[in-house]
Amino acid sequence: MxxxxxxxxxxxxxxxxxxxxxxxxxxxxxxxxxxxxxxxxxxxxxxxxxxxxxxxxxxxxxxxxxxxxxxxxxxxxxxxxxxxxxxxxxxxxxxxxxxxxxxxxxxxxxxxxxxxxxxxxxxxxxxxxxxxxxxxxxxxxxxxxxxxxxxxxxxxxxxxxxxxxxxxxxxxxxxxxxxxxxxxxxxxxxxxxxxxxxxxxxxxxxxxxxxxxxxxxxxxxxxxxxxxxxxxxxxxxxxxxxxxxGLPLRPLDPAFVYPSWWPTITANAALPAGSPDKKRAVFVTQGTAHRQYDELLIPTINALAARTDLIVVVTLGLRGAELDIPIPANTIVVDYFPYDAVLPYTDVFVSNAGYGGFMHGVMNGVPMVLAGTIADKGEVCARAEWAGVAVNLRAQKPSEEAIRAGVDKVLGDEGFKKRAVELQRENQGLxxxxxxxxxxxxxxxxx
CATH class of the missing domain: 3.40.50.2000 (Glycogen Phosphorylase B;)
Incomplete structure (x- = not known):
């Protein structure tokens, strides 16, 4: 031989x-x-x-x-x-x-x-x-x-x-x-x-x-x-x-230590679907490169601040970063957090449409609300909307009203989640x- x-x-x-x-x-x-x-x-x-x-x-x-x-x-x-x-x-x-x-x-x-x-x-x-x-x-x-x-x-x-x-x-x-x-x-x-x-x-x-x-x-x-x-x-x-x-999800570093607030996420996810105590989870990022928090991240926090039916997790995309604004009771802000740790527990992913982040959403089967017009971001938003997996806010700095409406649209239409799972399976199968x-x-x- x-x-x-x-x-x-x-x-x-x-x-x-x-x-x-x-x-x-x-x-x-x-x-x-x-x-x-x-x-x-x-x-x-x-x-x-x-x-x-x-x-x-x-x-x-x-x-x-x-x-x-x-x-x-x-x-x-x-x-x-x-x-x-x-x-x-x-x-x-x-x-x-x-x-x-x-x-x-x-x-x-x-x-x-x-x-x-x-x-x-x-x-x-x-x-x-x-x-x-x-x-x-x-x-x-x-x-x-x-x-x-x-x-x-x-x-x-x-x-x-x-x-x-x-x-x-x-x-x-x-x-x-x-x-x-x-x-x-x-x-x-x-x-x-x-x-x-x-x-x-x-x-x-x-x-x-x-x-x-x-x-x-x-x-x-x-x-x-x-x-x-x-x-x-x-x-x-x-x-x-x-x-x-899409590239497969990266395994978490075995040395990764979950923050003290993490049981809030897992305990909420474990509640039965019909429980009156169960909240929907929204994950928000401005990405890791174009971190202008006043464009999407802060408006999203403000847009969802009064929502007692939501848990909002916000990552700043840079270790050591801080956000100098009042943080609502329903919101958790962290400097840096692995997308693939939180996305499996997420109902809506709000992102500035960086391509890598977008594909993390796809590979986790999570519907999205996307905002971005610079570089390739407008094209990512347009394709995501066309594919039926996201609401496209068509702005680099959307209004709080537009963000709130986008999140409500995804949460209120089961078709977004269904399409997200279809695309997840299609990409995994390749x-x-x-x-x-x-x-x-x-x-x-x-x-």
Missing amino acids: AAPKEKPVVVATAFGAPGHTQGLILMSAHLVKKGFQVYLITSADSKAAIEKTGARFAENPWQWERVFATGPPKHDSMWVMKHIFGDSTPHAHRVLKETLEQIRREQPSREVVILHESLSGCLGPFEFGAPLPEGYSSLPKVINFHTSVCLANHDSIPPFGPGLPYDPTPENLALWRSIRDASAPAIAGVTEHYNNLYKSLGATRPMEGSFFDALMSFGDVTILATSPSLEYPISSPNLKLRFIG DALAQVERIIGELVGGL
């Missing part, structure tokens, strides 16, 4: 913000358990978590928070694409090249697969002709992992950005085309910025089309950690694109981590 084929080394790369890194840490942990040697390139903030999985950490020194903090006060998404993500490219590309060369020196015959988070900045120069790392006659096979909604630029779906609802009437199709035409110069500016960066790193040809199209087509396969029911149908889809389903392993096997001709 022939000996089993040696598994390839996996070199994973991620932009250094939590929403871009956490999924790859989970994938890396799975692959290490399955016998793969894994490197993960990202910021030093994630070093301990990465090494805990058994993967090897390689640091990308790009300090995006410092750049963001010193940027223009009213920066737009195109500025972010250029100067937060784009300008990370020289650092990220260098570290990927050095890591690949180190692997080749240490293991000359070992096959390598790159697991590339789409905005990590590492891969683009190679895609457009930059010199290969020493010891390689061709670029290793690449799985491109996109951590948000699909950025496909196609006439059959709304343009990315405004969070427009999916309603492909002839009038809307014409509107979508006009919006794309109007935004084309700004997108061309982003593409030119990346082309200049890539050229400075040795790229020999410019990308054709827009950077956003390229982003969804890097490498050999592009994976989205979601299910088809959470994305708009595209009339001519990208053939590289695969839906692998088995995301097994699919990642399977795709690696396809790219290297079997494992």
